[in-house]
Amino acid sequence: MTSPPAPPGPTAPGRHQRSDPTPRPTLASRGRDVLGDRLFRYLCLAAGCAVLATLVLILLSTLQQSWPALRESGLGFLTDSAWIPNDPDGPGPRKATFGALAFIYGSLVVSAIALVFAVPVAVAIALFLTQVAHRRLRGPAVTVIDLLAAIPSVVFGLWGILVVAPALAPVYDGIHGALGGIPGLGSLFGEPVSTGRGYMTAGLILAIMIVPIITSLAREVFTTVPAADMQAAYALGATRWEMIKGAVLPHSFGGLVGAVMLGLGRALGETIAVALVIGGSVQVTANLFASGDALPAVIVNQFGESGPLHRASLIGLGVVLFVITVLINVAARFLVRRAEIRMRGAAA
Amino acid sequence: MNQMTFPDHRPLTTAPQGAGLVPDPRQAPAAAPVMNLTDVSVFYGSYEAVRNTTMPVHTHQITAMIGPSGCGKSTVLRSLNRMNDLIPGARVAGGVTYHGQDIYERDVDPIQVRRRIGMVFQKPNPFPKSIFDNVAYGLKVNQIRDDVAGRVEQALRGAALWDEVKDKLKTSGLALSGGQQQRLCIARTIAVQPDVILMDEPCSALDPIATSKVEDLMHELAGQFTIVIVTHNMQQAARVSHHTAFFTAEVDANGVRHGRLVEFSETGRIFTNPVDKRTEDYITGRFG
Ligand SMILES: Nc1ncnc2c1ncn2[C@@H]1O[C@H](COP(=O)(O)OP(=O)(O)OP(=O)(O)O)[C@@H](O)[C@H]1O
Ligand SMILES: [Mg+2]
Numbered sequence: 001m002t003s004p005p006a007p008p009g010p011t012a013p014g015r016h017q018r019s020d021p022t023p024r025p026t027l028a029s030r031g032r033d034v035l036g037d038r039l040f041r042y043l044c045l046a047a048g049c050a051v052l053a054t055l056v057l058i059l060l061s062t063l064q065q066s067w068p069a070l071r072e073s074g075l076g077f078l079t080d081s082a083w084i085p086n087d088p089d090g091p092g093p094r095k096a097t098f099g100a101l102a103f104i105y106g107s108l109v110v111s112a113i114a115l116v117f118a119v120p121v122a123v124a125i126a127l128f129l130t131q132v133a134h135r136r137l138r139g140p141a142v143t144v145i146d147l148l149a150a151i152p153s154v155v156f157g158l159w160g161i162l163v164v165a166p167a168l169a170p171v172y173d174g175i176h177g178a179l180g181g182i183p184g185l186g187s188l189f190g191e192p193v194s195t196g197r198g199y200m201t202a203g204l205i206l207a208i209m210i211v212p213i214i215t216s217l218a219r220e221v222f223t224t225v226p227a228a229d230m231q232a233a234y235a236l237g238a239t240r241w242e243m244i245k246g247a248v249l250p251h252s253f254g255g256l257v258g259a260v261m262l263g264l265g266r267a268l269g270e271t272i273a274v275a276l277v278i279g280g281s282v283q284v285t286a287n288l289f290a291s292g293d294a295l296p297a298v299i300v301n302q303f304g305e306s307g308p309l310h311r312a313s314l315i316g317l318g319v320v321l322f323v324i325t326v327l328i329n330v331a332a333r334f335l336v337r338r339a340e341i342r343m344r345g346a347a348a
Numbered sequence: 349m350n351q352m353t354f355p356d357h358r359p360l361t362t363a364p365q366g367a368g369l370v371p372d373p374r375q376a377p378a379a380a381p382v383m384n385l386t387d388v389s390v391f392y393g394s395y396e397a398v399r400n401t402t403m404p405v406h407t408h409q410i411t412a413m414i415g416p417s418g419c420g421k422s423t424v425l426r427s428l429n430r431m432n433d434l435i436p437g438a439r440v441a442g443g444v445t446y447h448g449q450d451i452y453e454r455d456v457d458p459i460q461v462r463r464r465i466g467m468v469f470q471k472p473n474p475f476p477k478s479i480f481d482n483v484a485y486g487l488k489v490n491q492i493r494d495d496v497a498g499r500v501e502q503a504l505r506g507a508a509l510w511d512e513v514k515d516k517l518k519t520s521g522l523a524l525s526g527g528q529q530q531r532l533c534i535a536r537t538i539a540v541q542p543d544v545i546l547m548d549e550p551c552s553a554l555d556p557i558a559t560s561k562v563e564d565l566m567h568e569l570a571g572q573f574t575i576v577i578v579t580h581n582m583q584q585a586a587r588v589s590h591h592t593a594f595f596t597a598e599v600d601a602n603g604v605r606h607g608r609l610v611e612f613s614e615t616g617r618i619f620t621n622p623v624d625k626r627t628e629d630y631i632t633g634r635f636g
Contacts, residue, residue: 135436226473228469228471228473229473229475229476230434231431231434231467231469231473232469232473232474232475232533232536233475233485233489234431234434234462235429235431235462235466235467235469235537236462236463236466236485236486236489236490236536236537236540237459237460237462237463237464237466237486237489237490237540238459238489239459239489242488242489246475246477246485246489247475250475250476250477251476341520342478342520343476343477343478343520343522344476344520344522344523345519345520345522345523
């Protein structure tokens with residue numbers, strides 16, 4: 001390091017200098033590329049913002065519309081299970097009461113029943129279609145299941161009211177007779193309504209309605225499982241079911257939760273089919289065979305003939321439904337994130 | 349329950365210990381070959397990918413399969429534990445015996461075959477589960493329920509991974525480096541104490557240090573298991589194996605390429621004194 005380096009510059013003699021120097025590579029950004037990239041980014045951003053803005057606008061406008069009712073009822077709107085839009089004694093001194101608890105409860109119970117029945121069935125169908133069924137069977141089977149999704153919900157509701165509910169009423173009676181006496185468990189299977197219209201029937205109809213969407217999403221999820229993982233399981237001597245447990249399901253957890261969430265969203269929001277078969281009564285009871293009501297069903301049944309406060313209260317029900325859906329989805333994301341970190345490490 | 353019961357030949361006491369770099373060609377195989385391929389041809393649909401392969405797999409030795417890409421090494425390897433069954437349209441003709449029993453016989457359950465003949469793949473493929481659960485999975489599948497923690501530790505030690513992961517057994521197997529993941533896959537395979545371990549280019553995704561770790565490991569495991577390894581790295585074949593099978597692809601009269609076993613011999617012989625001109629060309633780098 002004794003001799004100072006030659007000063008840089010075009011005149012400096014250097015070993016690398018050739019008679020025909022190769023042009024310096026241009027690393028500076030080229031305008032056109034940057035423009036396209038920017039445009040694309042803004043487009044994506046705009047699309048994302050539009051979705052968010054729509055959500056916020058819906059929330060704000062419904063909140064504003066329902067504000068008179070929410071102010072009037074206060075916290076009782078969420079905690080009170082009495083919903084008396086008109087004074088039963090005719091126009092008199094008693095005030096109308098708007099408590100949404102029975103409907104919140106009904107919505108959650110009916111959706112829970114739907115998931116309990118639909119998720120295992122849908123996952124099983126999806127596993128069958130992706131892992132077991134012969135390739136030639138897959139096409140027709142998928143078509144049939146997708147057709148199920150094409151049936152209008154009002155048809156499901158009519159089928160429920162005309163066929164399913166009457167058919168299930170004696171079944172409920174039987175279950176009530178067998179299990180009703182057991183303490184604790186018995187309260188779930190209490191005295192059924194004679195028409196068969198209630199939480200259970202609504203839940204079952206909903207289950208049938210959400211099976212196609214969960215199946216179809218679960219199928220997509222299962223087909224993304226890497227063949228390498230499945231081979232690893234087989235190479236250890238796994239049976240098909242053991243392979244599914246070890247390789248397919250762990251890989252699919254996040255996707256499956258997403259599929260279930262979409263099914264749940266549909267179940268929570270389903271209006272007309274539930275309105276037809278849930279029975280329409282305002283109560284909070286553990287008895288799954290009892291009749292009840294759900295948020296969207298109440299809205300659609302009462303909206304036409306409502307006075308101003310009643311109307312605001314019904315919109316309030318919509319706000320509650322919206323908030324419930326958002327909360328459940330956020331909780332699901334959190335759950336998935338935690339599970340993914342556990343299964344794949346923080347890089348996932 | 350098992351449709352087929354294999355005689356349990358473990359542990360064999362006559363295993364060659366401390367195998368050298370180039371095994372002594374005079375050293376006789378320790379016992380009758382654990383597996384034998386007789387005229388094995390493998391088809392994908394109507395395409396005959398590999399034709400008439402006949403070779404033994406010697407007990408407690410490392411057998412290497414080398415040859416140019418596409419000559420059917422993986423295909424033959426997969427035929428040894430019926431992994432080809434998983435490929436629609438794949439079919440194996442000829443005889444593959446394991447302890448004298450043809451594994452393609454009608455009443456043989458491929459699941460039982462794979463429980464004795466395990467496999468490590470080219471790309472590390474741990475399950476999206478914790479390190480512990482990755483190793484324990486094979487035990488569960490094989491209905492081994494006693495001392496699971498002890499067996500997991502033993503397998504991880506056997507795969508030279510224990511010291512690196514003993515404090516984070518609960519973290520995901522996918523959070524390890526590629527080399528660690530591959531050793532985890534080896535641990536997963538040896539945990540169920542198979543008889544034979546098939547390895548398809550197990551080091552091709554690894555750096556030289558991880559590779560040498562896995563190679564050391566293979567030497568150690570050879571005392572306990574029989575290993576068949578596919579490799580593109582001829583130095584690796586020369587370093588680790590006792591026997592080498594050289595495959596190549598031949599073009600038949602109709603212009604169709606078929607994989608073919610050219611030469612099977614002790615590794616020392618293959619690399620110093622090959623019989624076939626094509627082997628010599630390949631190992632001296634004059635191929636194609
Ligand atoms: N699943 C498959 N379906 C159809 N043909 C296949 C399949 N797998 C392999 N083949 C064909 O069989 C031949 C042998 O393939 P194989 O993968 O066994 O070669 P290989 O020797 O392992 O090559 P490489 O060294 O590149 O891994 C090739 O011609 C390949 O195209
Ligand atoms: Mg290969």
